[in-house]
Amino acid sequence: SYDLTQPPSVSVSPGQTASISCSGDKLGYEYVCWYQQKPGQSPVLVIYQDRKRPSGIPERFSGTNSGNTATLTISGTQTVDEADYYCQTWDTKSELGIFGGGTKLTVL
């Protein structure tokens, strides 16, 4: 089965840039999206098709995907960005989604 690997945790100071990686074999050949999930809430899509932001998502959220790694970058991180972040890709053979293990972003 295909696996996506994320670091369990990332810490950043307010105002700094946070980068969360998501690794998988030849991941750059597939689209990746990212979800933000705050405690007690449903996930929210923050990046789709590697780098696109849904309406309402702040410009400080951006994404890249190349080679074996996709990266979610949050510029000028704010305390409200503290959450779990999950990457997800699509397995075109099985036509099923695959989540990464999630990364807990701490802003302090």
Next chain:
Amino acid sequence: QVQLEQSGAEVKKPGASVKVSCKTSGYTFTTYGISWVRQAPGQRLEWMGWINPKNGNTHYVQNFQGRVTMTTDTSTTTAYLELRNLRSDDTAFYYCARLFCAGGCFDDSWGRGTLVTVSS
């Protein structure tokens, strides 16, 4: 606006079945898929599968094959998830989400989740 309203929390005994509903509104139901994702307390998100409301085709993650059934009712724009032969490790929040596909698929709107507790 797009809304997905899920049914309320359930408590079931091991071996029982549960059926969770997801009432959608604010968009054309047959234009998007409906995916189901679950999350055990404190754990990661886990894809279960999805259904195409246009034709009823389903795709299930292998771990759930034989125990899960996803259906839709286009007359009420409602999706359903049934999970049978419940075990304690099925205790989780179950989310429905609108699945958008364009060179890969992603969930662009989510329900609030339904907590299913399996306990004797």
